Amino acid sequence: MLEIKPVFSALLRSKAGAVMLLIQIALTTAIVSNAAFIINDRIDYLSQETGYPEDEIFSFTVKSFDPNLDISQKFEETETMLRNIPGVENAGLFNASPLSGSGSATGLSLAPASERGPDVRTAYYQADENALDILGLSVSQGRNFRADEVIVSQTRDVFPQVVIVSRALAKELFPEGDVLGQTVYFGSDPLEIIGIVELMKGPWLQDSKPDNVAIIPFVSASAFQHIIVRTQSEQRAAIMRQIEDLMLEDHGKRVIIGLKEMDVRKAEYNSSNTLMLRMLVVLIIVLLLVTALGIFGLTVFNINKRTKQIGTRRALGARKSAIINYFLVENAMICSIGVTIGSIGALFLGRVLLEHYSIPALDNMYILFTALFVIAISLLSVLMPANKAANISPSIATRSI
Amino acid sequence: MLSMKNISKVYQTEKVQTHALRDFNLNVDEGEFIAVTGPSGSGKTTFLNIAGMLEPFTGGDFMLDDVNVGTLSDNQRADLRNQKIGFIFQGFNLIPDLNLYENIEVPLRYRGIKSAERKRRIEECLEKVGLASRAKHLPQQLSGGQQQRVAIARALAGKPRFLLADEPTGNLDSLMARQVMELLEEINREGSTIIMVTHDSELARRAPRNIQVVDGQLADFTLYQNKAMDEIAAKAGQPAIEA
Numbered sequence: 001m002l003e004i005k006p007v008f009s010a011l012l013r014s015k016a017g018a019v020m021l022l023i024q025i026a027l028t029t030a031i032v033s034n035a036a037f038i039i040n041d042r043i044d045y046l047s048q049e050t051g052y053p054e055d056e057i058f059s060f061t062v063k064s065f066d067p068n069l070d071i072s073q074k075f076e077e078t079e080t081m082l083r084n085i086p087g088v089e090n091a092g093l094f095n096a097s098p099l100s101g102s103g104s105a106t107g108l109s110l111a112p113a114s115e116r117g118p119d120v121r122t123a124y125y126q127a128d129e130n131a132l133d134i135l136g137l138s139v140s141q142g143r144n145f146r147a148d149e150v151i152v153s154q155t156r157d158v159f160p161q162v163v164i165v166s167r168a169l170a171k172e173l174f175p176e177g178d179v180l181g182q183t184v185y186f187g188s189d190p191l192e193i194i195g196i197v198e199l200m201k202g203p204w205l206q207d208s209k210p211d212n213v214a215i216i217p218f219v220s221a222s223a224f225q226h227i228i229v230r231t232q233s234e235q236r237a238a239i240m241r242q243i244e245d246l247m248l249e250d251h252g253k254r255v256i257i258g259l260k261e262m263d264v265r266k267a268e269y270n271s272s273n274t275l276m277l278r279m280l281v282v283l284i285i286v287l288l289l290v291t292a293l294g295i296f297g298l299t300v301f302n303i304n305k306r307t308k309q310i311g312t313r314r315a316l317g318a319r320k321s322a323i324i325n326y327f328l329v330e331n332a333m334i335c336s337i338g339v340t341i342g343s344i345g346a347l348f349l350g351r352v353l354l355e356h357y358s359i360p361a362l363d364n365m366y367i368l369f370t371a372l373f374v375i376a377i378s379l380l381s382v383l384m385p386a387n388k389a390a391n392i393s394p395s396i397a398t399r400s401i
Numbered sequence: 402m403l404s405m406k407n408i409s410k411v412y413q414t415e416k417v418q419t420h421a422l423r424d425f426n427l428n429v430d431e432g433e434f435i436a437v438t439g440p441s442g443s444g445k446t447t448f449l450n451i452a453g454m455l456e457p458f459t460g461g462d463f464m465l466d467d468v469n470v471g472t473l474s475d476n477q478r479a480d481l482r483n484q485k486i487g488f489i490f491q492g493f494n495l496i497p498d499l500n501l502y503e504n505i506e507v508p509l510r511y512r513g514i515k516s517a518e519r520k521r522r523i524e525e526c527l528e529k530v531g532l533a534s535r536a537k538h539l540p541q542q543l544s545g546g547q548q549q550r551v552a553i554a555r556a557l558a559g560k561p562r563f564l565l566a567d568e569p570t571g572n573l574d575s576l577m578a579r580q581v582m583e584l585l586e587e588i589n590r591e592g593s594t595i596i597m598v599t600h601d602s603e604l605a606r607r608a609p610r611n612i613q614v615v616d617g618q619l620a621d622f623t624l625y626q627n628k629a630m631d632e633i634a635a636k637a638g639q640p641a642i643e644a
Binding site: 003006009010011013014308309312313314315316317318319320321322393394395397398 | 446449450453454455456475476479480482483484488490491492494496497498499500503506507508510511512539555559567
């Protein structure tokens with residue numbers, strides 16, 4: 001039989017411990033639901049599809065210091081050398097490495113700069129006709145660059161006339177209607193969209209529009225170059241070990257720096273997110289443990305304090321199950337008030353986080369699940385001491401000490 | 402209605418066996434008022450605990466209203482306690498967080514009695530012990546004597562066949578003790594069977610039947626044989642009744 005009313009009156013008359021526990025349960029519910037939501041949001045972020053075969057790609061930077069070098073020609077030779085390494089699928093010059101946190105962005109508009117039309121912010125990569133293959137991408141609509149469309153130049157006097165865009169960018173530029181064959185403007189230079197890639201990410205995953213990416217067939221013939229190499233995934237490590245020697249063999253007057261795998265660059269870029277994720281997981285575990293221990297401790301304390309009372313109840317005819325129920329009901333009361341207050345607190349905390357820390361709006365299901373989880377933990381924590389209480393002998397009642 | 406035959410109780414520790422009761426025989430008839438006396442450590446409380454099914458016995462037969470107590474499960478003993486026995490403890494054992502009404506309600510709830518019937522019985526019992534106006538008070542707001550009267554009301558509310566009282570006046574001054582004793586006598590006159598453990602010789606003599614526990618065994622006397630009881634106690638080397 002559940003003794004709701006007498007348990008409630010008894011609770012009201014000795015509130016202190018219960019109120020402390022209630023506050024702890026409320027705080028746990030409020031913090032854990034928000035932390036769990038943020039964790040899930042970050043896990044989604046960290047495990048998002050980037051479109052690239054990250055475990056096949058690495059990149060590095062080359063600085064040439066030979067003043068007499070014909071840069072365009074030398075890099076053509078270097079590219080050929082790299083592509084001929086066994087295990088290398090493709091290699092080429094890029095202005096930036098995807099997912100690395102460093103790159104270029106611009107506003108593409110539907111009208112030349114002089115007419116000041118609306119523009120759409122996008123990251124862009126500059127590379128030759130091998131760009132898609134090097135990055136392990138392919139067009140889903142339209143076509144790839146032809147070799148004759150690629151401009152190799154030290155200045156921007158001559159600029160390409162075509163561009164390949166990501167689906168996200170295409171949609172934002174032309175929400176309705178055809179995209180292929182349309183013209184967009186890079187400053188005042190017109191570019192015809194010739195192909196669409198379903199998914200490719202820019203250098204900044206944390207950007208509000210990480211999916212807006214354009215590839216422009218332009219190679220800047222400068223002494224400072226970024227090279228991206230795609231290999232067979234199991235060959236990548238071995239090739240990376242020999243790349244510096246091969247590059248210097250190819251041409252001695254250059255320096256190789258920043259040799260890194262694409263997934264490592266991405267992990268470094270996301271390291272603060274990963275750290276936050278781990279800290280939140282630790283926070284959740286600690287909070288839940290402290291709450292569980294708090295409930296356990298309070299119940300043990302209450303049982304020790306009420307040993308005689310429990311014996312008396314048993315003497316008056318309480319079955320063991322009635323004693324267990326008493327503590328479960330008492331705990332369920334504290335806990336349900338606690339999670340109710342905690343849920344309101346969670347909504348409030350979620351709103352504050354939304355306003356001040358650009359965290360997405362808290363999904364109410366997280367509050368519900370956290371509340372249920374806290375109740376479950378709480379009942380489990382009370383079960384063991386309650387069982388101990390039920391085993392108190394009724395003969396305690398007649399002991400005078 | 403209560404019959405104990407050759408009841409024994411042995412407390413076993415790793416090395417020592419203590420016989421708290423041995424070959425204990427007792428028959429109690431309906432409507433009796435029995436005072437149990439005996440020196441400290443003689444087994445009075447053990448006897449009361451076994452009579453009230455608060456602890457198991459080691460050997461012998463114990464019949465309560467034709468039920469063989471030795472064969473009952475823990476739950477069955479709890480139910481039987483709840484239905485047939487009312488307890489009055491030396492320290493009152495009221496629950497401090499519950500008011501008088503709720504305290505008396507405790508055994509009635511365990512029996513599953515409906516709310517309206519509970520209310521009727523609680524009010525009737527509070528009336529009987531003269532505390533009807535204080536139903537909402539907490540135990541600590543009452544004097545010791547009043548608290549014990551609440552405990553008596555709690556014991557009576559279940560309309561038990563037996564009242565087991567363990568030193569019911571042990572924590573009270575003589576005036577309050579007398580009032581409590583008068584209440585018990587009144588209850589006995591109305592038909593309840595009472596077994597009372599006491600140290601107080603004066604109170605014991607007021608009970609129609611006195612039994613004495615010495616070294617875990619029973620000596621049975623009527624009120625008129627108190628002198629003989631003293632002699633047996635003297636043989637056992639202890640005063641029978643503490644003055």
